[in-house]
Every structure is written in structure tokens, then in C-alpha cells.
Amino acid sequence: MTAESYYGRPVLKPPVWKVPDVPLYLYLGGLAGASSTMAVLADLTGRGRLAAAGRLAAAVGATASVGALVHDLGRPTRFLNMLRVFKPTSPLSVGSWILAPFSALSGAAVASELTGRLPGAGRAAGVLAGAVAPAMTTYTAVLLADTAVPGWHEVYRELPFVFAGSAVSSAGAVGMLAAPGEAEPARRMAIAGSVLELAATRRMHRGAGLVGEVYQQGRAGSVLRAAQALTCLGLGAAAFAGRSRTARIASGLCLNAAAAATRYGIFEAGRASSxxxxYTVMPQRTS
Known part of the structure; x- marks a missing residue:
């Protein structure tokens, strides 16, 4: 079945967000949130190097994520204007209020870590960032799914789980690379995140209906197939990472590349559906 719009123009205005700014924003935000959680848990279990690696990844990821968002917006004042009002019904407003304090707290925690000053305040900032971290990990999925873009809205149930699994696997991968002597918990994170991402992605494809086509074809389909292949390779390498330095490095690189590719593929799929x-007309006719 086909559907046409007036004068052959799209029913929806395609998202004007830029590449690579927004895909980087999506990837780095998830990495930062999961890394902060890893840092808190590592600190509680006495794994100092892993905790430091997680705090550094959280601070760098959050700061770079803000930078990518500001670059997409065009002017820093546009990001600051989003903080003038807190609107609980707007995922963009809530997301801005998650990103801003998380970035500040993560930066304070890593600054204390690097300088050795105010260790108590630095640790408290790290714990507070860890409390915000689960929201930081998944709010971008809610931000996409709450739009009218069919490719994102139709998978609103599964998208947060895909993003969460991808974020946890990439953070675990960073831990394996940065703290090899204390990498066992990070390796388990990488494995768990990869399994969650693969399962949620499979469920997303099966439940998307007609709009699921955009995840299988074109540029988005090619990128997402590459992301799944990289996730499988990273998962397989993580199984041997406890005994092999080469496997640990391969897993770390594959899982982070997969996380970035997943965000880009989902972003492109949404744009294609709009x-x-x-993808806008046919679901309404069949409902």
C-alpha cells in the first residue's frame, strides 16, 4: 500500500538536528551516565583506579555532550535559555535539567580526583552525579520517542532499553581499557550491557510494525547492522578479556564503536521515517 501527501511534500518536517553533533550528543551522554554509575560502585568496593576511570569518562563525556549540543544549537545562550524554566511535561526541559547538574557534578568530582583537593566534596559530587546517572543514561531515548517522528515514536517502549544497554556496554568497555588491573566488574558490565542491547534491539525490530522498515534499509540499516556485528564481536571478546589483553582491547574498541553506530543508525532511521x-499516514489508516 502507498500513501501520498499534498504536492508530494513530507507530512512531517524532518528533524533539523545536525550530524555528527546530535549522534555524538546521544552517544556521549549515555557513556557518561553509565560511567558515573560504574565509578560509584567501584568506589564502594575499593577499586580506586576503576572509580577514577569512571569519573574521568563521566566528566569528559558529559562536557563533550554539552559541547555537541551547544554546537548543534548554534549559540551557547540557547542552551542556557532552556534552563530558565523547568517544565515536567517536556522531555527537552527535563533533559536540560539532568544534563546541566550532572555535567557540573561530574566535573567537580574529577577535578578533585586530579588535584587531590577537597576529597570529601569531590566524593560527594561523584555520589550525587551517580544518583542522576540512570536518568542521564536514558533520557535521550525518551527525548527522541516523545516526538512525532514515526521511526522513534513507534518504538518508545524499547528505545530506552536499547540506549541503556548500549551505554552500559560502552562504559564497561572504557573500564576494561582504562583500568586493566581492576577490570573484572567492568567486563561484567560490558557483557550485561551488550546482551541487553541485542535483546532490546531484536524486540524493537519485531514490534515496530511498518515503520520497522527504516531500521532495515538504506544508510540506517547498514549502520545498525554494522553496530550489531560490532556488539557481537565485542561481546565475544569480552568473554575472554579476563585472560587476554588483546581481547580486552578489541572488546573495548568494538563496544564503543558499536554504541556510537547504534545512536547514529537510530538517528538516521528517524529522519528517514519523517x-x-x-510511515505517518498508513498507521493512522489501520488504527
Missing amino acids: RDPR
């Missing part, structure tokens, strides 16, 4: 009237 350009084709079928």
Missing part, C-alpha cells in the same frame, strides 16, 4: 508519508 521523509516518507507512508
Whole structure:
């Protein structure tokens, strides 16, 4: 079945977000949130190097994520203006209020870590960042799914789990690379995150209906197939990472590349769905 729009123009205005700014924002935010959680748990279990690696990854990821968002917006004042009002019904407003304090707390925690000053305050900032971290890990999925873009809205149930699994696997991968002597918990994180991502992605594809086509074809389909292959490779390498330095490095690199590719593929799938009237019109005709 086909669907046409007036004058052959899209029913929806395609998202104007830029590449690579927004895909980087999605990837780095998830990595930062999961890394902060890893840092808190590592600190509680006495794994100092892993905790330091997690705090550094959280601070760098959050700061770079803000930078990518500001670059996409065009002017820093546009990001600051989003903080003038807190609107609980707006995922963008809530997300801004998650990103801003998380970035500040993560930066304070890693500054204390690197300088050795105010260790108590630095640790408290790290714990507070860890409390915000689960929201930081998944709010971007809610931000996408709450739009009218069919490719994102139709998978609103599964998308947070895909993003969460991807974020946890990439943070675990960073831990394996940065703290090899204390990498066992990070390796388990990487494995658990990879399994969750693969399972949620499979469920997303099966439950997306007609709009699921955008995840299988074109540039988005190619990128997402590459992401799944990299996730499987990283998962397999993580199984041997406890005994092999080469496997640990391969797993770390594959899982982070997979996380970035997953965000980019999902972003492209949404844009493709907004350009084709079928994905807007046909679900309404069958409902």
C-alpha cells in the first residue's frame, strides 16, 4: 500500500538536528551516565583506579555532550535559555535539567580526583552525579520517542532499553581499557550491557510494525547492522578479556564503536521515517 501527501511534500518536517553533533550528543551522554554509575560502585568496593576511570569518562563525556549540543544549537545562550524554566511535561526541559547538574557534578568530582583537593566534596559530587546517572543514561531515548517522528515514536517502549544497554556496554568497555588491573566488574558490565542491547534491539525490530522498515534499509540499516556485528564481536571478546589483553582491547574498541553506530543508525532511521508519508499516514489508516 502507498500513501501520498499534498504536492508530494513530507507530512512531517524532518528533524533539523545536525550530524555528527546530535549522534555524538546521544552517544556521549549515555557513556557518561553509565560511567558515573560504574565509578560509584567501584568506589564502594575499593577499586580506586576503576572509580577514577569512571569519573574521568563521566566528566569528559558529559562536557563533550554539552559541547555537541551547544554546537548543534548554534549559540551557547540557547542552551542556557532552556534552563530558565523547568517544565515536567517536556522531555527537552527535563533533559536540560539532568544534563546541566550532572555535567557540573561530574566535573567537580574529577577535578578533585586530579588535584587531590577537597576529597570529601569531590566524593560527594561523584555520589550525587551517580544518583542522576540512570536518568542521564536514558533520557535521550525518551527525548527522541516523545516526538512525532514515526521511526522513534513507534518504538518508545524499547528505545530506552536499547540506549541503556548500549551505554552500559560502552562504559564497561572504557573500564576494561582504562583500568586493566581492576577490570573484572567492568567486563561484567560490558557483557550485561551488550546482551541487553541485542535483546532490546531484536524486540524493537519485531514490534515496530511498518515503520520497522527504516531500521532495515538504506544508510540506517547498514549502520545498525554494522553496530550489531560490532556488539557481537565485542561481546565475544569480552568473554575472554579476563585472560587476554588483546581481547580486552578489541572488546573495548568494538563496544564503543558499536554504541556510537547504534545512536547514529537510530538517528538516521528517524529522519528517514519523517521523509516518507507512508510511515505517518498508513498507521493512522489501520488504527
